[in-house]
Amino acid sequence: MQVETLKDVLEWTEQFHRNLSDCLHECAGKNESERARLLLDYLAKHENKLSGLVSEFEVGAETKALNTWCYDYMEKHPILHSAHCDAPFQKLNAEEIMDVITDQHEQVIDLYRYLHARADTESIRELMGNLKSLEEQEAMLMNQAANRLQDL
Known part of the structure; x- marks a missing residue:
């Protein structure tokens, strides 16, 4: 997927999460x-x-x-472009799975951090800030759930 606009970033992120979900489900x-x-x-x-x-962010954001x-970010920092399940989650233990997932989410968060810092209007700053916060909070929730699972 060619990522050129913020709309493309949102579509790419949505697709990234959907593909990762499918991969994780397949490997489960x-x-x-x-x-x-x-x-x-x-x-x-x-x-x-x-x-x-x-x-939902794409639906509610200003055109x-x-x-x-x-x-420019995508050219300098190529990140997860894979549309297929390239991580052999079925061969990893819980800790290794979380290492991969955490790394992938950090790359998405870094993208949002960069775009937030470069935003030149309030609407873009707000959109990128909200997306960055969402990704950070969801990554934290996933890590907490993984830690609770380790306690079992």
Whole structure:
């Protein structure tokens, strides 16, 4: 997917979360560890929910803000462009799964941080700030749930 505008960023993020959800769901039944299967199932549902939340931002955002160009970041910092399940989650334990998920979410958060810092209008700053906060909060929730699962 070619990412050039903020609308493209939102669509890419929605697709990223949906693809990750599908991948996690697919791998959940294949992992030998019960703890990892539970985590994968939880994360798949969480990513699917997150995809929907990002989609709602696109509906509510100002058209002018969505049409703002932002291709320079993607050229300098290529991030997760994979549309297929390239992480073998079925072979990872719960801690390794969370390491991969955390890293992928940090890349998305870094993108939003960068776009927020470069925003030249209040509507763009607000949109990017809200998206950054959403991603940070959801990543924190996923990590907390994974930690609770480790306690079982």
